[in-house]
Amino acid sequence: MIDLRSDTVTKLTDRMRQKMFEAEVGDDVYRDDPTMRKLEELAAEMLGKEEALFVTSGTQGNQIAVLVHCSLGQEIILEEGSHILRYEGGATSAFAGIQPFPIKGERGSMSALDIEAAIRGSDIHEAETGLICLENTHNRAGGTVTSPERMKEIYAVAERHHLPIHLDGARLMNAAVALKRPMTDFTQYVTTVQICLSKGLGAPVGSIIAGSSEFITKARKWRKRLGGGLRQSGILAAPGIIALTEMMDRLEEDHEHASWLAEQVNTTPLLRVVGEVETNILMMDVSETGLTSKQFVDLLKENGILANAFAPTIVRLVTHYDVSKEAIEQTANVLKQITSEKLVK
Numbered sequence: 001m002i003d004l005r006s007d008t009v010t011k012l013t014d015r016m017r018q019k020m021f022e023a024e025v026g027d028d029v030y031r032d033d034p035t036m037r038k039l040e041e042l043a044a045e046m047l048g049k050e051e052a053l054f055v056t057s058g059t060q061g062n063q064i065a066v067l068v069h070c071s072l073g074q075e076i077i078l079e080e081g082s083h084i085l086r087y088e089g090g091a092t093s094a095f096a097g098i099q100p101f102p103i104k105g106e107r108g109s110m111s112a113l114d115i116e117a118a119i120r121g122s123d124i125h126e127a128e129t130g131l132i133c134l135e136n137t138h139n140r141a142g143g144t145v146t147s148p149e150r151m152k153e154i155y156a157v158a159e160r161h162h163l164p165i166h167l168d169g170a171r172l173m174n175a176a177v178a179l180k181r182p183m184t185d186f187t188q189y190v191t192t193v194q195i196c197l198s199k200g201l202g203a204p205v206g207s208i209i210a211g212s213s214e215f216i217t218k219a220r221k222w223r224k225r226l227g228g229g230l231r232q233s234g235i236l237a238a239p240g241i242i243a244l245t246e247m248m249d250r251l252e253e254d255h256e257h258a259s260w261l262a263e264q265v266n267t268t269p270l271l272r273v274v275g276e277v278e279t280n281i282l283m284m285d286v287s288e289t290g291l292t293s294k295q296f297v298d299l300l301k302e303n304g305i306l307a308n309a310f311a312p313t314i315v316r317l318v319t320h321y322d323v324s325k326e327a328i329e330q331t332a333n334v335l336k337q338i339t340s341e342k343l344v345k
């Protein structure tokens with residue numbers, strides 16, 4: 001099977017397994033795990049923040065950030081298609097007791113102007129804005145990149161209103177590689193950031209959150225409360241170190257595969273890429289085939305390809321480490337074959 005459902009499906013590399021085997025460990029709740037400390041120091045440096053903390057998932061990292069930054073009854077400004085709003089099980093209201101204030105972005109990017117207009121709290125009727133959340137790359141918009149320049153404009157608004165910014169950077173590495181700029185070009189304009197080690201970078205488990213030492217002290221407490229305090233977690237940190245040091249540059253290959261596949265899709269009758277492919281996510285509109293995305297995904301599966309039915313007529317294809325160029329060529333062939341059968345019928 002060629003698995004294009006998500007970049008989370010990667011199996012860890014041999015080098016990662018080897019490093020897990022060799023990892024020096026200790027009880028990380030006592031902060032005795034040297035491998036975990038090494039990962040967190042490395043991540044803090046790469047993200048340009050004072051400290052970093054390993055968390056069990058991207059969702060846990062984002063929610064800890066919301067819990068630290070906000071208090072009960074506040075509002076967070078975020079993009080209407082954002083992961084925090086759509087795919088975290090309503091956690092912001094379930095745990096932090098805050099409500100989202102969604103804004104429509106352009107291909108996932110909110111404008112500084114729209115954000116400023118959404119800041120509330122001066123009137124007695126209004127919930128008070130506690131946090132601005134950004135997502136880069138933006139998953140639902142199709143792996144789209146928000147430039148550091150746009151982020152700088154948003155940062156200026158946040159500064160003016162004394163508001164923190166949290167960046168859901170599950171795929172920030174993809175944004176950095178796409179623009180050929182270091183992650184710090186983006187993170188200099190946010191208060192805190194979350195990145196996933198277990199997506200394109202191929203680690204088996206975990207995310208990192210980073211920010212000031214004061215933020216991380218509070219975050220560590222929230223992580224413990226949520227049951228995320230881990231013991232000999234060096235075995236998880238070891239592949240995380242490989243992810244950050246050896247797996248980032250190769251993301252370019254995933255981007256090349258996705259853009260090559262996009263060209264193929266756009267020259268296939270009845271299929272069309274939604275927007276443009278900027279990184280490793282391709283959104284494909286199948287409406288002209290007369291099939292729903294679910295039916296189309298079933299057809300792909302019969303032909304050895306796994307994909308996600310993302311919206312009623314949109315199929316999502318994600319390239320990653322475990323998908324070779326040959327697999328991408330095979331995918332293009334299957335798409336042409338499926339659609340030509342539809343044309344004959």
Ligand SMILES: *Cc1c(COP(=O)(O)O)cnc(C)c1O
Pocket residue numbers: 057058059060062083084135137138139168170171196207
């Ligand atoms: C995957 C993802 C997350 C985190 O997901 P987990 O499954 O909890 O690790 C957060 N934000 C975005 C944009 C994502 O794509």
